[in-house]
Amino acid sequence: MANKKRKLSDKEILNGIRDKNQINKMLSHLYQENYAYLETCILRKYGNEEDAADIIQETFLVFIDLVVHDKFREQASIKSMLYKIANNLWVSEIRKRSSMNKRNEIYESEKEIIQKDMNQQLVQFENKKFILEIFESLGSSCKELLIKFYYLEMSMKDILQMENYANEQVVRNKKYKCLQGLINKINDNPNLRQMLKSALENG
Amino acid sequence: MDNFTKLEEIEAYLDGEMTPSQRAIFEDKVQQQPELGELLHLVKISRETINLAGYKKEISRIHHTFIQEKRLESKSKGPKKLRTLVVLPNILKGIAASLILIALATIVVIHDTKQNFFEKKYIEYKIPLERSSEQKNGIPTQWYIEENWEKIIENYSVETQNPQYLFFSAMANFNLKKYDTANDQFEEILELNRNAQNKVFLDEAEFYSVFTHIKLGNYPEAVSLIKKINSSSSHNYNGYFSSWDQFKLQLTHFF
Incomplete structure (x- = not known):
């Protein structure tokens, strides 16, 4: 972590993710470049460090799933895509929790942040998450x-x-x-x- | 055909190991046998999920390494900062610490205002929808409810001079992030209301104008509108913005 490595372009990262041999290198790079930013986003929205750690891991999983299935069309930068995914996952998590304790008023305004296209992709990912549990x-x-x-x-x-x-x-x-x-x-x-x-x- | 043979056939199809004619025959079978189509989908999604399980393992491993390195790094950075402070006399240490705190607090407030003020304060304009009124909604209102912003803008005509339509058009532009146009239209509403006896959408225009100015980076204009809103007790949005909100926007403008 101490030695500064060259910043990779979005294109290099995407190609690296598609090539399984480079996945470790790409993931390490994504962590170095985005973890602090994503963590701040979650902390700002009433999450704690543990929430952030869980959401960020899931964010990278969703992102990889999108990239390897060519569903990330580079319409946005990787950073903003990761933000969108993390934000949507966190809002969904908040909703799940708030519907459990019926205290959803604080987060009501967050609903609008969920983007329809992203929502569709997350629904598909949810199915895979269920299968992942079965696989485990x-x-x-x-x-x-x-x-x-x-x-x-x-x-x-x-x-x-x-x-x-x-x-x-x-x-x-x-x-x-x-x-x-x-x-x-x-x-x-x-x-x-x-x-x-x-x-x-x-x- | 037993299950294994079916799976073998499906995998050969998914892996592109069939000849064009075998593919055509298989695709034909999938069309005729919905249960085969379902199984094909299940195998495909199962294989994708197994891959995902592999990626999940990698992520988990990288995550733990990253967090461990982060902890080690923050530990090793700790004493360095202390050493710098130790060589300063006590009074200078106090002044330096205070200045750093003030600077940090200012940076945090400015950063927070720029990043979060809009998100925290913005409330969407909703048209009250009652069962009995569903039939009565005019076209722009209906489009607004449907969030059909393009349609509202497309059909808005300057000649109509209808404050309600003008407000919807301004909000439509706002929602499409055309803040300059939205700003001009909010200004027009304020102008239309200036000499009118019945004020229509004036409070709303002033309120949403605040957010438009923030989006455009016109903090002094936003602050002056907030002051106006808070100075009139009959204003629909009186008291919504606090003095702290005003201060944050002023500070953001100053820096």
């Missing part, structure tokens, strides 16, 4: 295998060398079993299933 509930061997295959993009051969499987077919079957397990768990949740169905119908 899978057994650790399934989680690791799925992450290795889909996120780390490791080949069956590489996975076979790392783990104690008999052969590639066993790894392949195990991967499908885990994926099917995740899908079954999603299907077991009627609310989530309905939300996904409406998301599919609404394109």
Whole structure:
């Protein structure tokens, strides 16, 4: 943190995020450049440091999701996009909390800040968050295998060398079993299933 | 077809491993079998979420490293500041500390005013909507309720000289961030009301003019309007702005 690194352009950051090999470097850069700013935004809106830490982590997750699925069209700078996301996530969080204790008057004025397009993207992200929770509930061997295959993009051969499987077919079957397990768990949740169905119908 | 075969087929489709003709056949099947379409969507979103789980892990790791480094850095910075102060005589230390505090407080107030004054004080102009009045709303009112700002501006004609329409047009420009035009139109309302016996939208125009001036950086004009609002006890917005608000805006202008 002490050594000053060259400031990357938005384009370099976006390309870096799309290239998984550079994700650590890009995330570190985004943290250095934006954490203090985002934290101040949350603190100014009645949040504390812990709230800010949670919201900022989620903000980066939403941002990466938008970038890797080409939904961030560079209509704004990365900094202002991160601000929009953090602000919307925090306002949603405030609403959740205030609807719980029926004290929403302080935050009523914040409603207008939520932008319609951003809201749509956050609704889609909410669905993924539910699935993420389901994914976390899978057994650790399934989680690791799925992450290795889909996120780390490791080949069956590489996975076979790392783990104690008999052969590639066993790894392949195990991967499908885990994926099917995740899908079954999603299907077991009627609310989530309905939300996904409406998301599919609404394109 | 068993579930694994279905999944294999879907994954081959998503990974672009099918020939064009296989793709066409598969897409045709998806059209004919809604449950296959649903499963395709589920597999797609599940794979996206697994990727997200990977990113979440990375973020969490970077987050912890960043926070730890931040803590270490603030610890190592601490004694340096003290050393600078130690060499100063006590009285100078006191003066320096006071000046720093005053400067910091001023910077904080100015920064806060510039960044947050509008957000904290701005209230949206809402038209009271009663069930019985839903049918009676005229076109500009209806457009205003629908937030159809472009339509209001497009249809506003200078010749009408209707203060209500003029107010809606000013608010429409304001909402579209065309602050110069909004400002001119609020001025026009004030002018129209100057000689009129029945004051129409005068209080509202003065109130929203304050925010327009703030957006334009015309702090003295905003302060003078606030003073005017607070000097008339019958003004709809009397007392809404505090003396502290006025002071903050004056300070912001001064620096």
